Every structure is written in structure tokens, then in C-alpha cells.
Amino acid sequence: MSSSRVLAALRGQRIETPSWGYANSGTRFKVFGQPGVPRTPREKIDDAAVVHRFTGIAPSVALHIPWDRVGDYGALAKHAAEQGVTLGTINSNTFQAGPDRRARRRAVRHLHECVDIMDQTGSRDLKLWFADGTNYPGQDSIRDRQDRLARALRETYARLGDDQRMLLEYKLFEPAFYHTDVPDWGTAYAHCLELGPRAQVVIDTGHHAPGTNIEFIVAFLLRASKLGGFDFNSRFYADDDLMAGAADPFQLFRIMHEIAAVGAVGPGAGIAFMLDQCHNVEEKIPAVIRSVMNVQEATAKALLVDADALDGAQRSGDVLGANAVLMDAYNTDVRPLLRQLREDMGLDPDPVAAYRRSGYAQKIRAERAGGQAAGWGA
DSSP: OOHHHHHHHHHTOOOBEEGGGGSBEEOSSOEEOOTTOOSSHHHHHHHHHHHHHHHSSOOEEEEETTTTOOSOHHHHHHHHHHTTOEEEEEEOOBOOSSSOHHHHHHHHHHHHHHHHHHHHHTOOEEEEOBOOEESSTTSSOHHHHHHHHHHHHHHHHHHSOTTOEEEEEOOSSSSOSSEESSOSHHHHHHHHHHHOTTEEEEEETTSSOTTOOHHHHHHHHHHTTOEEEEEEOBOSSSSOOBOTTSSOHHHHHHHHHHHHHTTOOSGGGOOEEEEOOOOSSSOHHHHHHHHHHHHHHHHHHHHTSOHHHHHHHHHTTOHHHHHHHHHHHHTSOOHHHHHHHHHHTTOOSOHHHHHHHHTHHHHHHHHTSSSOOOBTTO
């Protein structure tokens, strides 16, 4: 691909940031508070708008319900627009497949509430992650739990508008440890296939067993037209939610290669590229900026893969030649190209340095000194 086409593709890339990435977070043992974190959904949006201002490719912010529950979502959407961003994916928080019928009905009402919010914010996507499962053999019927989950998904799918989608997420384990109701991409895919075309699988890059070939999952779901989005983050051990590309940048490149190979980098392809991260010890806004840049760098390298040379090597059985084509692209220093892109877009070529010079960090530390900081347990 020519440099002009690479720049055009990168200019059109969109990466959504998560509201919870700007709030206090931690582990099961401790929440790590930081000065200047948002206290309200509006302040989370303000921080997301700053990330977009310096990167130019993060124009939407995902909301999490109930963490971002407000009385007037139309007013919240208006505030986002005034800051230069939009409200994106609505993320639910629910347990769905347990034996308590009343709890299941309450969970379905919560999912319908999320769709009601989408109607007000103009959001396209409802993202579902069910933190549901069992800890002990015999605790509940695995088969019955799948039936209960399927019923809830059908009810929620029926509530969606014609221009709305359901994105179903999976996770290997945690908080359940014996079995999880949606533990892998195959389970998510089977449920989405049963539901219909507006149900798609979302891949969280931290939700797999060590050594999982995530790019295979990407390729399979692309082929089946069932890849709805990504939750980008990094992991060393489990669901670490570290900065995207921090632990294994080569894996992120391989994932983006599968996307670029079918021309699905831009928003027209319908794949939602999102971050899903918690910044416990590092500064939050610079960490989100760096994460956006890491995805951007992996995408740029993926776009530089010589598709014709790769196809020729693969067809001729040239194993080393095919691998070399990928490695040549991966080993390319794309930072000068991205600096050029940002300058062409009227942005500072170094977004992190520009943020640090802006004084925004000092401003929010002073302005947000009082009140209850948003975050886990807040």
C-alpha cells in the first residue's frame, strides 16, 4: 500500500475510549486513588475529549451503566457534543444465568434500561459481558444456565432498534472459577448466530488463556461476518487491563494485520475499536493517549504489509519469505509517518508531550480537589 493510502486509512481510524479508564481503579485488594480524577460522567467525558484533542482519532467515549447513570442522557450527549466527542457503546453490568428467577428478571430490566439509554444517546452498540458462572461442580446446571442466558439474550435482542447492535463479550474465567457461562469466542459466536445479524462477537484481548492465537479468532469471525468489535488491552497473567500493546506489541500487530488484510480498519467496516483498561498506578489521561498511539502504530505497520509479496510467498510455499514480509512491516519504524499524519491533521506530532505542556493535569487536580472521585466503590 502506498504511503498516501496508508495515511488516508490512518486518518480515518477511530478508537473509542472507556469512561471507566479515567476513574479510580485497582485490584480485589485495593483501589488506587489519584488526584484530579473525574467525579461525574461529565468530567469523564471532559477527559475523553482531551484525549481526542491530542490524538485526533478518539472521537467517542463508552459509558458503563450503572457507573455512568445520570438523570438526563440527552443532556449528557449534548455536553459530549460541546466537548467535541460523542457517546459511544453502552456497557451493561449484570449477572444473568443464575437460578433466582427474580434476579434474572431484574437483570433483563437492566439490559432494557441500557437500550433505553442508547435511544437517548444515539449509541449504536450495546456491549454485554456476563460476569456469570459457578465456582464448584454441581453448583448449578450448566445446560440450564445456557438456556436462561439464551432467553435473556433473545428478549434483549428483540428490544434493539433497527440501527442498533448487540456485542457479546466472552472471558475465560473470573469472577467465576469452575465454569463461566460465556468463556470463549465459540460460545459467544453460537449465541450470536442464533440471535441474528445484529448480534456480533466482541474480542477483549485480555480474556484468553495464555498462548491463545487471537488473530485466528479475528480471522474466523471476519470470515463469518460476526466480528463486532474489540476491547484492546494488555495482559501478562490474567485480565490485567494494562495499556494496549504494552505487553505484546507483536500480537497487536498480528491482530491488526488480519483487520487490514480485508480492508476493515475504517469505521465503514462496522468494527468498533475500543479500549478497555484500568490505569491503577500510571497517570490516566497520558496512559489512554499512549494506548491510542500504540493501536495506531500497530495499525500503521499492518497497513505497510506488502500484500502482493505475502500472497506470492504463501502460494509458492515460501515459508521464510512469507514470514519475512510480515516481519519487515512489523520492524518498520512508523513513528515518522505518524508524526507526519498528526502534523497534516493540525495536531502536535507528540500527543503525550503536548498534553503535559497543556497544563490540563494541573487544572483538574485543582478543580477536582473536593467531592467523591469516580471509581470502583465510589
